[in-house]
Amino acid sequence: xKNISDIIEQYLKEALLLNELQQLDLRRSEIAEQFQxxxxxxxxxxxxxxxxxxxxxxxxxxxxxxxxxxxxxxxHDRSDILEQVEKLVGxxxxxxxxxxxxxxxxEEKIITQREMKIMMSVMDRDLLxxxxxxxxxxxxxxxxxxxxxxxxxxx
Numbered sequence: 257x258k259n260i261s262d263i264i265e266q267y268l269k270e271a272l273l274l275n276e277l278q279q280l281d282l283r284r285s286e287i288a289e290q291f292q293x294x295x296x297x298x299x300x301x302x303x304x305x306x307x308x309x310x311x312x313x314x315x316x317x318x319x320x321x322x323x324x325x326x327x328x329x330x331x332h333d334r335s336d337i338l339e340q341v342e343k344l345v346g347x348x349x350x351x352x353x354x355x356x357x358x359x360x361x362x363e364e365k366i367i368t369q370r371e372m373k374i375m376m377s378v379m380d381r382d383l384l385x386x387x388x389x390x391x392x393x394x395x396x397x398x399x400x401x402x403x404x405x406x407x408x409x410x411x
Contacts, residue, residue, distance in 0.1 A: 349392055
């Protein structure tokens, strides 16, 4: 059985798919009321499941007429997506962020499920058993190298 966060995420993603602009304006309180949860639960879903690493921009306007806008980042082509993802890697990257970026590459159909699994396997903290800072820097270097290789591989 799915938890409430999964249900809210699925609902918001489906609403985004139905919108031609790939943009969704919503009120946190209305979503919370619809799913009978507290507004902070909606915040949690938006803050953890609709990140730039996952291909989304989130804007918010506070106050009486406030809203939250979720926008699916649109890339023009394969190289544009790879360029965006490579910029997000940075000098250090956690396992969770690396996995988010790899999943994004899979969801954008840049890599196959098999390639995704291979890439995920070398991002694992158990494989990279160093101090956190060294591990995150090494993970970043490895991921960046894989992305650079994908940029120059022709199919």
